[in-house]
Amino acid sequence: MKSFLARRFISSVLSLVGATFLVFAISQAAEDPLNLYAKPGGYGMSPEQREALRIKLGLDKHVTIQYALWLGRAMRGDLGNSIFDELPVRDKIENRIGATLKLGVFSWAFATILGIPLGILSAVKRATLMDYFGRGFALFGSAIPNFWLAIVLILLFSVQLGWLPSSTLGDGFISIPHLILPVFVLGTATAAGYLRITRSAMLEILDSEFVKLARAKGVSDTTVVWKHAFRNALIPPLTVSAVLMASFITGSLITESVFAISGLGSLAIQSVNNNDFPLLAGITLVFTAVWVTVNFLSDVAYVIVDPRIRLS
Amino acid sequence: MAQQATEVFRTPSEKTGPGNPLTRGFNFLRRWPVIPVFILALLLFTGVFAPWIAPHDPDVGAQLSARNAAPIWNSQWYEDNPRVTDRFILGADPQGRDVLSRIIDGARISLMVVLVSLAAGMTIGTGLGLLAGYYGGMIDEVISRVWDIWAAIPFLLIALIIAAVVGNSIPIVMGLLAMVSWSAFVRNVRAEVLTLKERDYVAQAKITGASAVRIMWGHILPNVINTVVVIATLRVGGLILAEASLSFLGVGIPRPQATWGNMVAEGRGYLDTAWWISFFPGLAIFLVVMSLNFLGDWLRDRWDPRLRQL
Numbered sequence: 001m002k003s004f005l006a007r008r009f010i011s012s013v014l015s016l017v018g019a020t021f022l023v024f025a026i027s028q029a030a031e032d033p034l035n036l037y038a039k040p041g042g043y044g045m046s047p048e049q050r051e052a053l054r055i056k057l058g059l060d061k062h063v064t065i066q067y068a069l070w071l072g073r074a075m076r077g078d079l080g081n082s083i084f085d086e087l088p089v090r091d092k093i094e095n096r097i098g099a100t101l102k103l104g105v106f107s108w109a110f111a112t113i114l115g116i117p118l119g120i121l122s123a124v125k126r127a128t129l130m131d132y133f134g135r136g137f138a139l140f141g142s143a144i145p146n147f148w149l150a151i152v153l154i155l156l157f158s159v160q161l162g163w164l165p166s167s168t169l170g171d172g173f174i175s176i177p178h179l180i181l182p183v184f185v186l187g188t189a190t191a192a193g194y195l196r197i198t199r200s201a202m203l204e205i206l207d208s209e210f211v212k213l214a215r216a217k218g219v220s221d222t223t224v225v226w227k228h229a230f231r232n233a234l235i236p237p238l239t240v241s242a243v244l245m246a247s248f249i250t251g252s253l254i255t256e257s258v259f260a261i262s263g264l265g266s267l268a269i270q271s272v273n274n275n276d277f278p279l280l281a282g283i284t285l286v287f288t289a290v291w292v293t294v295n296f297l298s299d300v301a302y303v304i305v306d307p308r309i310r311l312s
Numbered sequence: 313m314a315q316q317a318t319e320v321f322r323t324p325s326e327k328t329g330p331g332n333p334l335t336r337g338f339n340f341l342r343r344w345p346v347i348p349v350f351i352l353a354l355l356l357f358t359g360v361f362a363p364w365i366a367p368h369d370p371d372v373g374a375q376l377s378a379r380n381a382a383p384i385w386n387s388q389w390y391e392d393n394p395r396v397t398d399r400f401i402l403g404a405d406p407q408g409r410d411v412l413s414r415i416i417d418g419a420r421i422s423l424m425v426v427l428v429s430l431a432a433g434m435t436i437g438t439g440l441g442l443l444a445g446y447y448g449g450m451i452d453e454v455i456s457r458v459w460d461i462w463a464a465i466p467f468l469l470i471a472l473i474i475a476a477v478v479g480n481s482i483p484i485v486m487g488l489l490a491m492v493s494w495s496a497f498v499r500n501v502r503a504e505v506l507t508l509k510e511r512d513y514v515a516q517a518k519i520t521g522a523s524a525v526r527i528m529w530g531h532i533l534p535n536v537i538n539t540v541v542v543i544a545t546l547r548v549g550g551l552i553l554a555e556a557s558l559s560f561l562g563v564g565i566p567r568p569q570a571t572w573g574n575m576v577a578e579g580r581g582y583l584d585t586a587w588w589i590s591f592f593p594g595l596a597i598f599l600v601v602m603s604l605n606f607l608g609d610w611l612r613d614r615w616d617p618r619l620r621q622l
Contacts, residue, residue: 014457139605140602143601159587280476292464
């Protein structure tokens with residue numbers, strides 16, 4: 001078990017290094033990265049000034065050295081300055097991360113509360129109206145493009161009915177009306193994923209020998225479902241949590257851009273539009289770090305929940 | 313009395329009557345993926361014959377006065393704007409371009425991009441899965457670790473960066489989508505090969521002196537092809553969504569070209585005045601992806617129920 005976790009930990013760290021290095025490599029592969037900072041011949045810059053800037057930014061060094069330097073500074077908490085407004089990347093990220101976290105946590109809660117119980121109900125009451133509803137939702141949620149869902153919801157609830165605000169997360173710490181639409185948009189695909197996986201896991205377990213034995217011994221339905229089957233059915237959703245988390249990160253880019261929420265996702269899009277490469281590298285680091293951490297935690301949870309791994 | 317007795321022993325499905333044409337029709341729809349296949353056939357047909365089917369030119373507005381023309385059923389709009397002589401079935405966009413024609417044209421480009429990238433991802437993923445599963449050891453370790461690392465990189469973010477640095481074009485979108493699509497194949501093919509290579513017929517082939525390539529290509533690949541097809545069907549929908557998301561964020565297929573993602577993005581500014589510009593292309597994505605997922609599920613249950621957890 002220890003070696004399992006150790007291996008997962010090493011691969012998590014490697015992912016982090018890989019993703020951030022990719023950002024560096026991409027910026028080098030295409031053209032002179034100095035062009036991202038200063039367009040050739042633009043801004044009335046003389047060639048000498050350009051070269052001075054190159055040295056100041058450390059772009060005269062080899063990409064691996066640049067990366068190592070960046071990594072060293074990043075580990076000490078210094079992510080460099082944004083090109084666009086020369087503010088520290090770290091401050092910019094800290095200002096924005098709250099909104100994204102808020103959105104993420106609420107969407108996660110929404111997806112879990114909706115997806116897992118519905119998946120279990122759908123399996124227990126197989127081939128009933130409940131099951132059709134659950135399966136319908138799973139199909140709907142995994143097929144609907146979230147940017148379109150956002151637009152349709154805005155159209156319906158903000159433009160036509162005028163019930164809910166169509167943008168920002170509002171003032172104050174938590175504003176429920178502002179959260180409803182973005183959380184629904186971000187959470188639906190994840191809820192559908194949870195539902196699907198929980199349902200199929202539950203179906204498989206309800207069909208297994210030990211459940212049949214429990215039923216044969218006369219254990220009540222409630223006990224069979226909640227005590228015997230439920231805990232086992234939680235393992236597959238746990239293991240895919242990290243994959244579903246992926247949809248959160250890409251989803252936050254889109255959701256924040258549609259709802260004009262000033263979080264990390266919209267900051268990323270902004271930094272792309274401004275060719276703000278240090279900012280983008282910082283955001284990639286944060287996003288990947290969150291992802292990798294969740295990935296690792298779900299592995300730990302997996303070990304805790306599944307005794308087959310814990311004892312091996 | 314006798315009637316009642318038989319009634320009791322009937323199963324619920326018999327109670328509704330198997331002879332009832334409505335029930336029969338419903339059961340038929342449940343057993344065979346008729347509606348999804350119909351939608352996908354329609355997509356394929358319009359995609360291939362786009363230039364001949366589209367009622368208007370997808371890239372050039374018909375009339376200047378047709379700006380944001382309403383869908384055809386809104387006759388009030390056409391009465392208010394008598395100068396607009398053309399009729400637009402699903403309305404027109406701010407440049408007077410027909411929404412339906414652009415959806416049809418977009419189907420073509422999306423189909424092409426997604427199929428090419430899926431084929432690339434499928435080839436690479438299946439190849440790597442075969443190698444990792446068959447050779448094991450160091451090769452397996454390396455491929456699995458690369459897969460692990462790859463799975464933890466936020467793809468849309470990387471796509472944004474590439475678009476910022478290199479600029480966006482159709483080949484780049486294809487490359488990006490191929491980068492997302494390969495990983496699902498590796499893991500499942502690898503797992504499959506791990507069990508297949510222990511089979512007796514593989515051992516026989518080894519004894520007769522067949523080369524590793526021959527065993528993988530001729531003896532193992534035919535046995536994993538079902539899995540590959542099922543995964544491919546399950547993945548197409550996700551790829552279409554990914555392509556549309558890229559286009560929506562402005563880093564996908566470059567603008568004047570009609571794609572479903574581009575169209576939804578273009579209509580965002582006109583939600584309160586011309587909702588149809590965004591609505592219909594999004595609906596098209598939704599229907600197509602839903603059909604694909606449905607078909608994928610159906611294929612999986614028929615061919616490869618072990619993949620159920622996917």
